[in-house]
Amino acid sequence: MKICLGGTFYPFHNGHKALIAKAFEIGGYVFIGMTSDRMASGSRRRQIAPFGERKRALLSWIHENYPEKPVNIEEIDDRFGPAATDDFDAIVVSPGTNESAEKLNETRVKGGKKPILIVKIDYVLADDLMPISGTRIWLEDIDGNGKRLKTITVNVGSNNDIKVKAARLVFRRIFKGMRVRVVGIGSESGVPEQPFGRDTIRGAENRARVAVAEGDYGVGIEAGLIWNEHMQQYLDVQYCAVVDKIGRVTYGHGSGFYYPPKVIEKVVEGKRKHVTISDAMKDTVGIEDIGKKQGAIGYLSKGMMTRTKLTEQAVLMAMIPRISGELYW
Structure with missing residues (x-):
C-alpha cells in the first residue's frame, strides 16, 4: 500500500x-x-x-x-x-x-x-492526560515525550470547601507524583438553585466551562433531583463535568439516593417558589443550612457516607474517560 x-x-x-x-x-x-x-x-x-x-x-x-x-x-x-x-x-x-x-x-x-x-x-496523551501537541510543547506545559513540566492547575467552579476538597483528593490521586494545584473559583450554574433533571448536568457543565479559564482543567459539580421511571422516585444525584484547556468535556455522577417522602413533597410542591432540599430538610428535621454542615447524605446515612466521599465519586467518574483515555478518543 x-x-x-x-x-x-x-x-x-x-x-x-x-x-x-x-x-x-x-x-x-x-x-x-x-x-x-x-x-x-x-x-x-x-x-x-x-x-x-x-x-x-x-x-x-x-x-x-x-x-x-x-x-x-x-x-x-x-x-x-x-x-x-x-x-x-x-x-x-x-x-x-x-x-x-x-x-x-x-x-x-x-x-x-x-x-x-x-x-x-x-x-x-501526555502525563496530564491531554494530547501531546507542538503548541503545548512550545508553551512548556510538556516536553516532546509528554512529560508534564508545569504545575497542573485545576479550577473548581465553586467556593464550597467540600467540592474543592473532593476535587483536590481525586486529582492528586490521579496525578500522583506531579504538582497539582486545586482552587475554588466562584461561578454561576445558570440553572435554578434546586435543579431537576437535565438542569443538573447543564449546571455542572456551565460551572466547569467558566472555571477552566486559564487553568488546565475546570471542574463543575451540581446536585439535583433526577426522576427514575422504574422506581417512580426522584433520586438525589451529584453530577460532575470536567472541561480541559483544549475544550473536551467529560461527565460522571456519584451514587443516587432518595429522600424521605415529606422532603420530596415539599420540594416538588414548592418548585415554583424555589424551595430547595436544604429548605425542606430544615422544615422536616430542624437543621438549618444542612448543606453547609454534614449535608443531607451525612444526616440520612447517619455518618456512613460523607458529603466529601459522595462528591469524590462524581469527580472520579467524570475522569474515567481520561484515566483510560486510549479507549475513549
Whole structure:
C-alpha cells in the first residue's frame, strides 16, 4: 500500500512518531508531506524551524527506527499537496486532522480520483492526560515525550470547601507524583438553585466551562433531583463535568439516593417558589443550612457516607474517560 501523511513536524514529538509508525505498519511505501516555511509559519504565533532542519530531524529518527523502510519526504505549500492528485491507498491521521482527511477525499472525488482509506490513530496523551501537541510543547506545559513540566492547575467552579476538597483528593490521586494545584473559583450554574433533571448536568457543565479559564482543567459539580421511571422516585444525584484547556468535556455522577417522602413533597410542591432540599430538610428535621454542615447524605446515612466521599465519586467518574483515555478518543 502507498501511504501518505502530512504535517509541520515541529517540534517533533511522540504524537508524530505514532503517526509514522502506523504508516510503516500498514504500508510498503510512505510519502510524508512536510509544510513549507511559508505555510508552517502562516497560522502560528510560535517560531517554526526551517524546512531543512525539520526534514533532517525527521529523517534521522526514521533511519534510526525504520532503516529499511522506503520513505519520501517532500515540501508542500498547500493544504493537501500531491495527496489530492496522486495514487495513494491510505492516509494516516490523528483525531485532530481526521476532518481534513475527509476534505481531502472530497477534493479527490471532485478531481476524478478515488477516495483513499482514512486510518485514524488515537491521540498520544501526555502525563496530564491531554494530547501531546507542538503548541503545548512550545508553551512548556510538556516536553516532546509528554512529560508534564508545569504545575497542573485545576479550577473548581465553586467556593464550597467540600467540592474543592473532593476535587483536590481525586486529582492528586490521579496525578500522583506531579504538582497539582486545586482552587475554588466562584461561578454561576445558570440553572435554578434546586435543579431537576437535565438542569443538573447543564449546571455542572456551565460551572466547569467558566472555571477552566486559564487553568488546565475546570471542574463543575451540581446536585439535583433526577426522576427514575422504574422506581417512580426522584433520586438525589451529584453530577460532575470536567472541561480541559483544549475544550473536551467529560461527565460522571456519584451514587443516587432518595429522600424521605415529606422532603420530596415539599420540594416538588414548592418548585415554583424555589424551595430547595436544604429548605425542606430544615422544615422536616430542624437543621438549618444542612448543606453547609454534614449535608443531607451525612444526616440520612447517619455518618456512613460523607458529603466529601459522595462528591469524590462524581469527580472520579467524570475522569474515567481520561484515566483510560486510549479507549475513549
